[in-house]
Amino acid sequence: MADIKLKLKKKLDFPLEADSITPDNFAGKTVAEIKKLPLYYATKKVTIGDFFDVSGKSTKVADTKIIIDGDISNVKRIGEKMTGGEIEINSAVGMHIGNNMSGGKIVVHGNADDWAGAMLQGGELEINGDAGHYVGSAYRGYWQGMKNGIIKVKGKVGVESMLWAKSSKPANKWPTLYCGSAESFLGIHNHGGTIVVEGNVDRCAGADQAWGNIVIKGKVSRILPSYKKVGEVKEVQLPNGEVIKGKFIEYSGDHTIKKETNGRLYIAA
Numbered sequence: 131m132a133d134i135k136l137k138l139k140k141k142l143d144f145p146l147e148a149d150s151i152t153p154d155n156f157a158g159k160t161v162a163e164i165k166k167l168p169l170y171y172a173t174k175k176v177t178i179g180d181f182f183d184v185s186g187k188s189t190k191v192a193d194t195k196i197i198i199d200g201d202i203s204n205v206k207r208i209g210e211k212m213t214g215g216e217i218e219i220n221s222a223v224g225m226h227i228g229n230n231m232s233g234g235k236i237v238v239h240g241n242a243d244d245w246a247g248a249m250l251q252g253g254e255l256e257i258n259g260d261a262g263h264y265v266g267s268a269y270r271g272y273w274q275g276m277k278n279g280i281i282k283v284k285g286k287v288g289v290e291s292m293l294w295a296k297s298s299k300p301a302n303k304w305p306t307l308y309c310g311s312a313e314s315f316l317g318i319h320n321h322g323g324t325i326v327v328e329g330n331v332d333r334c335a336g337a338d339q340a341w342g343n344i345v346i347k348g349k350v351s352r353i354l355p356s357y358k359k360v361g362e363v364k365e366v367q368l369p370n371g372e373v374i375k376g377k378f379i380e381y382s383g384d385h386t387i388k389k390e391t392n393g394r395l396y397i398a399a
Contacts, residue, residue: 131195134164134186138200144172145224146181149207153194153215153234161185191215209236228255244288250305252279263288266295266307276323278303286311295323295342297369304370317344320393324368339384341392345374350397357383357395366396
């Protein structure tokens with residue numbers, strides 16, 4: 131795999147819009163050509179070379195890996211709509227990391243701001259810290275959010291994560307979120323998404339869920355009254371074939387949506 135290394139030159143006083151930083155845009159280009167790719171800083175159109183030192187080489191998309199150093203916590207939209215290759219970020223990162231990506235892998239060695247992996251179509255996003263609100267969610271005005279792929283967050287995710295997720299059994303697409311813990315309204319409007327939480331979750335997980343699976347290995351501060359207890363199980367079979375062992379209380383819901391729903395909420399017994 132060919133590595134392209136970016137190193138931030140200076141501290142950012144304003145957010146830097148960086149949707150051009152993807153393996154798709156870098157593939158087959160020279161360092162000089164990559165430096166000329168556009169970015170937006172405040173009200174100005176700038177270039178990658180204005181803000182980053184660039185080194186290395188690229189080949190085809192699948193074999194291109196972008197490694198980014200420096201504090202890019204104020205850099206937005208890295209990996210937007212990428213279809214392959216890899217991005218590795220050695221710091222915290224700004225909003226919209228990996229939004230609408232359909233392939234490849236992004237690894238963040240730090241925290242991520244809001245809308246990480248929004249409307250993910252495929253690929254894998256791994257965040258080794260906390261993530262902000264709306265992880266893997268649909269943007270405002272859209273009825274379908276994450277449709278495929280995997281998001282892994284080692285720490286906590288913010289409110290309304292996995293909003294409007296939708297699976298497709300015929301297409302074998304199973305959008306999945308793994309996280310350490312979560313704030314309120316996790317999996318709201320779920321239509322087939324799978325969520326696995328290692329720790330605790332705030333109130334109203336699975337609100338308005340029509341179908342899908344939410345597995346919580348810790349506690350939930352408040353279970354919605356529209357969920358009905360089904361019984362106790364010793365393992366949970368996920369749509370992607372994974373089996374999670376342990377004692378869980380199984381609930382069906384959200385019954386405000388349908389009298390007979392395929393939505394399931396599993397909470398550690």
